[in-house]
Amino acid sequence: MSPAKHPQRPGGRSARVRDAVYTAVGQLMGEGRPDRLTIPMVAQRAEVNPTSVYRRWGDIDTLLEEVSVAALTREGDEPPDTGSISGDLTQWAQIIVDDITRPQRTRYLRAMVSAREAVESCPCWEQRRGQAKDMLARGIERGEVAPTEHQVLDHVIAPLYHHVVFGLPTDRAYAERLVGDVLAMARPADKA
Amino acid sequence: MSPAKHPQRPGGRSARVRDAVYTAVGQLMGEGRPDRLTIPMVAQRAEVNPTSVYRRWGDIDTLLEEVSVAALTREGDEPPDTGSISGDLTQWAQIIVDDITRPQRTRYLRAMVSAREAVESCPCWEQRRGQAKDMLARGIERGEVAPTEHQVLDHVIAPLYHHVVFGLPTDRAYAERLVGDVLAMARPADKA
Incomplete structure (x- = not known):
């Protein structure tokens, strides 16, 4: 060939x-x-x-990366649009939990961790960041108080992936708690 | 033998x-x-x-687990005691960042992820939870508003470990931002 x-x-x-x-x-x-x-x-x-x-x-890392991104974004690129940031983030987090707790997907993620030495950036987080940005921007247009997209990545996405790769319990209720926490972060500090 | x-x-x-x-x-x-x-x-x-x-x-997983716990807790079991939750959490998070970003420690953590299939619980998080609990309890005694220890684990520890094992940028400034976020979560909602 x-x-x-x-x-x-x-x-x-x-x-x-x-x-x-x-x-x-x-x-x-x-x-x-x-x-x-x-x-x-x-x-x-x-x-x-x-x-x-x-x-x-x-190299194999670049290939695994690309396959992972393709796999991680297979559910469709459009994040939920429920009419509120709270609803969007909750539904989005649940889709992610359902996805990454599947045994095959968990194995992918662990393989990504093993392959990590050489890889600098991770397009899958960029993908998640883009989705978060879209949902938050819609909420801000509606006049809602929103966390930043970095807060959503750090405080919803990161703990979910962390739990999955380290084998800690991960379910929809946990995802909901994380979303509640990140929304609490966005409360206006001194509006009263 | x-x-x-x-x-x-x-x-x-x-x-x-x-x-x-x-x-x-x-x-x-x-x-x-x-x-x-x-x-x-x-x-x-x-x-x-x-x-x-x-x-x-x-089995090897149990052994790795035990060695990791010993390694992760080697810095001393006593968390910082600076006189404020904010100071304690910031110093604590920085100690953890300095520790887990060392190449050898990062390799340990990635090996733990690889070994994860079989292991159910992880004593290292219990250790971190205990330290968080101590710092928060001291703050509450002083009359400070405190996040819960679960929030500290989910929103400071989890993102730090997540960043390290996936090879995302991790430094003291990032740790400080996470601590700021978790403290914002603890703001009393309707005190005004």
Whole structure:
């Protein structure tokens, strides 16, 4: 197999390689092999030439990152729109809990942690930040008092992921408590 | 080597085995082998019989857990006592940041995440919870408005560990921001 001449051609060989590689990563993860995936392992399972994988992704961390982002954002890019920040954040946090507590997703996240040495930034948090920003901006337009998007990431997203990767209890009630806390943070300090 | 007849005798063979095993775990971690330590690997490095290690700790997760707790609490069990909750939490969070951002400690934490499948509870959070409880109780005695210890764990400790294990930026300024947020949560809602 020689490397593709037109790697950007949509729906062509390039897309087929990507699908095969994503599927292979998902399968290997699903089989509970989060310890240290390698590009040759993935290439073999995907039945593609390792050289193609190296050329396109460079290293296993970049590949895992990309697959994780794709997986983490699969539920749809649009955050809830319930008419209140409280409702939006609660529903959003519950979607995230349901998602990241699935055993296969938890394995993904732990594999991301193992792969972390080399990776600098994490697009999945950027994705979450964008969603938080949208929900908060809508609330502010409606005249609601809102926490910042950083507060939402630090005090809702971070504890949820922390609990999941360290195997601490994580459920919808916990998510609701975190949302309550971050909303309490946003109370205007000296309006009275 | 036959197993010790008096495993609880303090300062005796039992303590020597523990020290050798802890040191071996620390060395292997320090050499950057967080992927999947095994009891035979640790026993070989510690020059003790694997059977003794299995008998005492049962499995590698329990051993890693115990070593981590010992490591995480090494700075001394007493949390800061500066005269205010704000001062205590800020100093405490900074000690934790300085500690968990050291490369060797970060590797420990990532190894704990990898080892997590089997472990149910995590004594290190219990340790942190106890310290938080002490600091908050002193503040309440002084008449300060205090967040709960769960809020401190969820909104200071969890984001710090989350940032470290996922390789996101973690420094004292970030810790200070988290402490500010958790104190804002504790503002009395309708005192005005």
